[in-house]
Amino acid sequence: MGQLERDAADSLGLTLYELMLRAGQASYERVRAQWPQAQHWLILCGQGNNGGDGYVVARLAQAAGLRVTLLACSGNKPLPEEAQQAQEAWLAAGGVIHAPDAPWPQNIDVIVDALLGTGINRAPAAPYAELIDLANAHAAPIFAIDIPSGLDAATGTTPGNAINADVTLSMIVLKPGLLTGKARDHVGRLHCDALGLNTFLAGETAPMQRYDAADLAHWLKPRKATSHKGDHGRLVVVGGDTGTAGAIRMTAEAALRSGAGLVRVLTHEDNIGPILTARPELMVDALGEETLEQALQWADVIAIGPGLGQRDWAQKALKKVAASEKPMLWDADALNLLAIKPDYRQNRIITPHPGEAARLLGVKTREVERDRLQAAQTLAKRYGGVVVLKGAGTIVASAAGDIAIADVGNAGMASGGMGDVLSGIIAAMLGQKLTLLEAASAGCVAHGAAADAVARQRGTRGMLATDLFELLWQFVNPEMIQQ
Structure with missing residues (x-):
């Protein structure tokens, strides 16, 4: 300065x-x-x-x-x-x-x-x-x-x-x-x-960018009248072990509500009925070697981690996903497994909160919070692709040196499921032909801006992750805001 x-x-x-x-x-x-x-x-x-x-x-x-x-x-x-x-x-x-x-x-x-x-x-x-x-x-x-x-x-x-x-x-x-x-x-x-x-x-x-809802129109253009669902991304989301159907369901629905053309869920067989009942627009199947192989061939984009767990079932699925060269997003337990067996790849977005970031870097959470910008840049250099370091003032950093701060969001987002929703939004952006950096930036802004809209209506206390679905449409269709 x-x-x-x-x-x-x-x-x-x-x-x-x-x-x-x-x-x-x-x-x-x-x-x-x-x-x-x-x-x-x-x-x-x-x-x-x-x-x-x-x-x-x-x-x-x-x-x-x-x-x-x-x-x-x-x-x-x-x-x-x-x-x-x-x-x-x-x-x-x-x-x-x-x-x-x-x-x-x-x-x-x-x-x-x-x-x-x-x-x-x-x-x-x-x-x-x-x-x-x-x-x-x-x-x-x-x-x-x-x-x-x-x-x-x-x-x-x-x-x-x-x-x-x-x-x-x-x-x-x-x-x-x-x-x-x-x-x-x-x-x-x-x-x-x-x-x-x-x-x-x-x-x-500028060495870094600040983004808010006004920037969404830069990434999200109005759709052509003749477009069809295949134009907007075929997404497979993998996760939801026993007892965690909610996490993968929120990720999948968030993707649909952010414009993904088709979303296929691979989860524990016990979760199939509840997820289909809650959101019949999703395609849901049991996660297995054969279904995963088919889904990976079919998909344009892969998201893995919400509710995944860390048992053998999860580790085998992550290993299979890691072999793909398609654009992908890793979150939650996928990040905990990545911390155990690190790798570097350029076709991936990772979305850690500070605790997960600390495990990925082998440091204490307070060290991440001491310099969030440096932590995000170090993660990007170590793991490749794009990093979304969640928190108040979410940071998006790439291995190429790009860095931005999403100046959206509020204290009401400190509740369960918000990260699962964010993963779905970002994955949907990837399926709509945005680059990893653009998808991460646009997804973070749309997510936080929707939460801000909820807070203006209801306040921050008691905000649920699924409350964002009611107002998310405004921000993934920025032309509606400008009218």
Whole structure:
């Protein structure tokens, strides 16, 4: 980011202080728009350029006739040149700087967090930690400049205390730590302001992508009027040992509801009747050597894992599937078996949650969560193809180096069966001629966007995986949203 700012400033003939003035102006305007009735602003400034942005905000607010109380942390090193200029401009305008341990005044209407910027990658120390705790405990809403203080901009982790912002305004571009990991606990409503650098940024190639429901139309075009079921993929889904018919049924139905032309289920014989009764559009047969051989020859796409188990029955099926060169998706127990006997292949999507990812990498789950982006990239390099690392801010990574964050989904998705539904959606996308990377990205976005639509109607608590089926159609037919 530092290099990007310098390059942008040089390209457009701006000083870094002028960029800081733009950041402060954008922050001031966002706070005024969000909380127009706020008359008393408490601004917390740190020792870096994030603090400099805070001084600009303070000066603009005071000039507008608002009451401003500014607390600033001091340190052994002088302020960066731009922040020093901003501080001097605040003092020249009659502003007052209070010590970080000064008592907070009454009737604070909004808190502006300008303590720590994107450079922090360790736990905040005193007095920052104390100010973060005081801000979080206060009743006033919090606005974070660029990133909530204490949140790691690269990974979304929180090594220590972190601001719980109501609104965050990211400057110039989004940072990955605002979209994954612990981000959603701290960022609040996220906005981004390019600070007038749009022309410069248009010539830059982003190292990763952010996707949401608006991107679905890029992948999912309206169907031709003359298309038939064979045009949209023949999918075989393998799984559902004794007692786990629900998992494979959800995967199979999700595929149908995402546009798969034909879906064939191979499962334990005890599951055939219940699955057919629940969803007669599925073709269901007992999993055996002969039926699997026939299905693999018939299928365009293979999905294996939901409810599969790990006994001999499952291991033989996975070994047979692994011999195929057709596009495929491995999930759940297929991943647990893969962790025992790793292999590398380019025709496969794997969809681990953090615990499964940890087993695949031979590490603890907390190590995966410490840097989700790095974990996803390592998985892709080790196992090939495309990796979907599930969680808040799902990450899609390929062995070729592509990486994206699906900025959709909500806490209601923390319930059984959500991963089974995701597998079916992604597998259906593969059958509709999307590449592995496109299918994984589109599937994650459609899945999370449908869950968000359910949450808007009913809230997050009590959301079922099958609730997504009621609204999924909107997102796998994006032309309907645009009408």
